[in-house]
Amino acid sequence: MASAVTTTFSRTAQRSKLSSFFLHTANYKSCSGINTNDALTSFYDMLQMKPSPQISSFNKLMGAVAKTKNYQDVIFMYHRVVEANLVPDSFTLHILLNCYCNMKRVDLGFGVMGGIFKRGYSPNIVTFSTLINGLSMEDKIGDAVVLFNKIIGMGIQPNIIAWATLINRLCKSGNAEVALWLYREAGKSNGRSDLILKPNLKFYAMLIHGLCKDGSLDKGKQLFSEMKGRGIMPNLVTYSGLIHGLCEGGEWEEAKRFFIEMVDQGIRPNVIVFNILIQAICKSGKTDEASGLLNLMIQIGEEPNSFTYTTLMNGFCMENRIEDAKDLFALMEAKGCKRDVVCYNVLINGYCKCQKLEEAMRLFKEMVRDECKPDLITFNTFLTGLFQVGKVEDARALFANMERYEVTPNFSTYRILLDGYFNNNCFAEAIELFNTLEISGFDLDIETYNCVLDRLCKARKLDLAIELFKRLLEKGLVPTVVTYSIMIHGFFKNNCHAEAIELFHNLERSGFVLDIDTYNCFFDGLCKAGKLELANELFERLFEKGLVPTMEKEGCAPNLVTFNTLMQGFCSCNDAPKFGTRIRFNMSCIRKQSIMEHVDTAEHNQMVTNCQLLKVLLCNIKEV
């Protein structure tokens, strides 16, 4: 899309009344609603005036454009100002700094701070607050806290804006406990009453919401009471945050209690709090109840918005009720509610989930016609769906089309392609893609390596797997239990029993904490390799060492898979009677309630089959 700058500068600049508006408006805020094109016309106009207007007039214009989030345009304007030999002042530089931070280029922001020094100004609390915000936006909350500490060390006193920036970002990044601690600290006087951060409704709201979202529900509720105790009365937004936090933390009953309390206080719920409730109800699988809430909203005259419809549509899609989702999609249009990219994505995902790819494609075309630009999530969703039904050709074509829509593939996109190629027997293509990603310096994580290792092992390309395993170590990646399970399984599958056993023993000796899946994988390999004695020995050893109870403590308890694997192994060998005691023991373990919890259907069915088989077998087994 062409920026407003290009369009403005491609046409002859016209002297506009706006120019004089910017030259003479005392109150900058009064021009916040300005259209970027008009602002740029005025800007170009002002640049040509002789004598040049004051830098402050240019600042007003740049500030106005920055408010419209057209940061690229502000940067363009900054360069034109410098080229025109105008001297940027501290305000100009701070506007520029804020633009870079909002564009998630805090590195360039720090560069601007250099410029602030170079031009003889000193960074102030505004500079640092902006940078703290910029760092947080790039998920560098730790660096933001370090910077905050540093400025205090430099003797710069944070003001309420600096505190609000940091506390808000901490709450949003899952660090509400830290935020609360800081808030408490900021509330202490340190002998200077002018520096105390006074109790404040918005700070409380941020903290309550954050604490609940992070799972500290009791602390959140406690803070809510504390706030009321201090005479700060919660309003709709405070209640919404609390209710949302409680819903996210799974305390639906509590959320409902506060909703009722809010209504009793005479606070009328708005569309946002309804949306929060609808989402929570959908998540608990009661989509019809959520649908009832939509009707209630309409009844009381609270207009549902695109969030409302989309949330509910997503609820239906998750239950494979695509027709209901489609009806809602139609209702949305009938009610004059604009369908945005999220809404289309939800429905495309729904169609993909129930494998109606033609419908998904129709919708994709419709959204383009509707001038709704597909985004990264549209493509990632659609690609996943196409690969799932084996439409590899269509997936390739869609991927090739991303550029046309100015959407850059991300790491998830490549993972979808990689998995998709592997799952659809395009082994060579998958490996080629992986190699390209590796060479192009893509930051591949251990999970991606695990995926490729697994496929290589399963394709009996053990040499390549070993080579790749060495390479990931060289890269400094740390293998996980999954990596080792894959390798152990790979060795067994490729008949390298000795290597599998050696690897397992090395891991045990080195004190590496194995999980039950790794043990199961090892047991499975041993059983299939006919090494029942070894499997039995290991199992006995685990008991002798008291390791089985330890395994239980560490969430690594033997599960149904363990017993199923061992039972099958013991039964299928020629001298099954030898393991009679073990088989009986395993069966009694299986009957234990704890083993039966969290068992999937397939595993359960396997168990039933095993048990039936075993009953027959056991009849022929003499007690040992």
Place this chain on the structure above:
DNA sequence: GTAGGGTTAG
């Protein structure tokens, strides 16, 4: 004239 601030969807 420059920074921040409470709630919602994929």
